Amino acid sequence: MYERKTSPNLNCGLDLIGEVLYGKWKIRLLWFIDQGHKRPSELLRKIPDATRRVLNVQLKELEDHELITKKIYPVVPPKVEYSLTEFGKTLIPVIDALGQWGDAHQDRLRDVILKRAVSSALD
Amino acid sequence: MYERKTSPNLNCGLDLIGEVLYGKWKIRLLWFIDQGHKRPSELLRKIPDATRRVLNVQLKELEDHELITKKIYPVVPPKVEYSLTEFGKTLIPVIDALGQWGDAHQDRLRDVILKRAVSSALD
DNA sequence: GCAATAGGGGATAAATTTATCCCTATGTGA
DNA sequence: TCACATAGGGATAAATTTATCCCCTATTGC
Numbered sequence: 131m132y133e134r135k136t137s138p139n140l141n142c143g144l145d146l147i148g149e150v151l152y153g154k155w156k157i158r159l160l161w162f163i164d165q166g167h168k169r170p171s172e173l174l175r176k177i178p179d180a181t182r183r184v185l186n187v188q189l190k191e192l193e194d195h196e197l198i199t200k201k202i203y204p205v206v207p208p209k210v211e212y213s214l215t216e217f218g219k220t221l222i223p224v225i226d227a228l229g230q231w232g233d234a235h236q237d238r239l240r241d242v243i244l245k246r247a248v249s250s251a252l253d
Numbered sequence: 254m255y256e257r258k259t260s261p262n263l264n265c266g267l268d269l270i271g272e273v274l275y276g277k278w279k280i281r282l283l284w285f286i287d288q289g290h291k292r293p294s295e296l297l298r299k300i301p302d303a304t305r306r307v308l309n310v311q312l313k314e315l316e317d318h319e320l321i322t323k324k325i326y327p328v329v330p331p332k333v334e335y336s337l338t339e340f341g342k343t344l345i346p347v348i349d350a351l352g353q354w355g356d357a358h359q360d361r362l363r364d365v366i367l368k369r370a371v372s373s374a375l376d
Numbered sequence: 377g378c379a380a381t382a383g384g385g386g387a388t389a390a391a392t393t394t395a396t397c398c399c400t401a402t403g404t405g406a
Numbered sequence: 407t408c409a410c411a412t413a414g415g416g417a418t419a420a421a422t423t424t425a426t427c428c429c430c431t432a433t434t435g436c
Contacts, residue, residue, distance in 0.1 A: 135391065136424095138366055139302055143355025144280055144348075146362040154394075157267055170413065179262055184394055186414070194369040196361075206402045207412040217361065220354065225267075227350045231343065232266025238319075238340065239269040243261055246317040258421065259394095277424075293383065307424055309384070329433045330382040377436105384430080395420070404410085 147224075150195045153188045155180050157225055160214065163198060164222050168211040197221065270347075273318045276311045278303045280348055283337065286321060287345050291334040320344065 139145040151157055155177055162176045170189070174182055189212060192198045197218035203209040214222075232239065262268040274280055278300055285299045293312070297305055312335060315321045320341035326332040337345075355362065 132392070134370060138370065140363050140366065143352040143357075143359060144284065145355070146359055146366070147351050147355035148277075148280070149366045150362065152393095154271075157271070161267065171411085181395060182413085183396080183415080187394085191369070194372075195365045202413090207404090207410090208401085208414085210413065217358070220358070224350050224354045227347050228270050229266040231347045232268070232270035234266075235340070235343070236266060236269055239273065240263050242318045243263065243269070243272045246314070247257060247261065249317075255422070275423095294381095304425060305383085306385080306426080310424085325383090329431085330380090331384085331431085333383065379436085380434085382431100386427105386429090388426085390425070391423080393420100393422070396418085397416105399416090400414080402412095406407100406409085 150192075150197065151221075153191065155185060156188050156192060157228065159185065159188060159192060160197060160218060160221060161225055161229070163212050164214055164219070168213060170210055170212075173212075192218075273315075273320065274344075276314065278308060279311050279315060280351065282308065282311060282315060283320060283341060283344060284348055284352070286335050287337055287342070291336060293333055293335075296335075315341075 138149050140149070158177055159173060162173055167173055167176055170182075170185065173185060173189075174180070177185065189198065189200070193200055193212075196215055198212045199215055201211045201213070203211070261272050263272070281300055282296060285296055290296055290299055293305075293308065296308060296312075297303070300308065312321065312323070316323055316335075319338055321335045322338055324334045324336070326334070
């Protein structure tokens with residue numbers, strides 16, 4: 131596992147939430163788990179742009195941060211289910227606010243994001 | 254400037270907001286600008302863990318994404334002021350929600366973040 | 377002339393995060 | 407016997423983000 135060389139910032143609420151939500155797919159993972167997609171394979175199908183490996187890594191971090199729990203069923207083929215903890219559930223309204231803002235402004239956002247991407251590609 | 258080699262995900266609201274808010278200090282920059290700390294040197298003082306360079310880079314991205322505007326006064330020594338655009342202002346309630354969650358759970362968050370940092374340092 | 381001020385930005389290094397590749401395990405069904 | 411499904415994880419490479427260093431502008435005050 132990668133070992134951090136610098137210590138995290140823990141000064142304010144924004145630092146703290148950043149520490150647990152930073153990661154390309156974490157928010158989406160919490161969201162889909164809350165929607166009832168609990169198994170790793172389901173999550174992978176829901177987030178096809180991610181690789182299995184990264185999802186595992188990020189799920190592990192969410193678990194370490196006590197936002198989700200992992201239940202392993204001793205069956206073959208393996209079955210695993212993730213669930214939000216009570217703590218994790220308190221994040222859902224916040225994630226909802228993020229998603230709603232993004233949805234509400236999606237056209238404009240696509241526009242400005244692509245505009246910047248294109249102009250930087252032109253040097 | 255760094256040129257992206259992969260294209261951004263723009264599927265859903267969460268992708269979109271992620272594209273504009275991702276960056277270690279962006280949320281804080283928006284927040285402090287909204288609080289009236291508009292000059293680069295003020296922002297740097299408010300965010301002492303960041304370097305001048307990164308703040309400039311991230312401010313530029315926020316500007317490209319139309320969340321802030323930059324006003325350069327033609328005086329010496331130079332004076333610059335950033336302000337939120339109307340679009341940027343719509344993000345403030347969302348950022349507020351993030352910060353409030355972080356503040357509300359700060360003890361627990363410090364605890365789980367440090368616990369994970371320590372155990373990974375022990376291999 | 378020289379330092380201080382306020383703001384910028386290029387080049388490069390270091391840190392961090394994601395992606396790729398490959399290998400493990402165990403039943404089930406063709 | 408072989409492929410498939412389901413989940414995991416090590417090693418390493420590539421991508422991306424941050425940090426460091428150093429230099430530039432032009433004026434005011436000493």
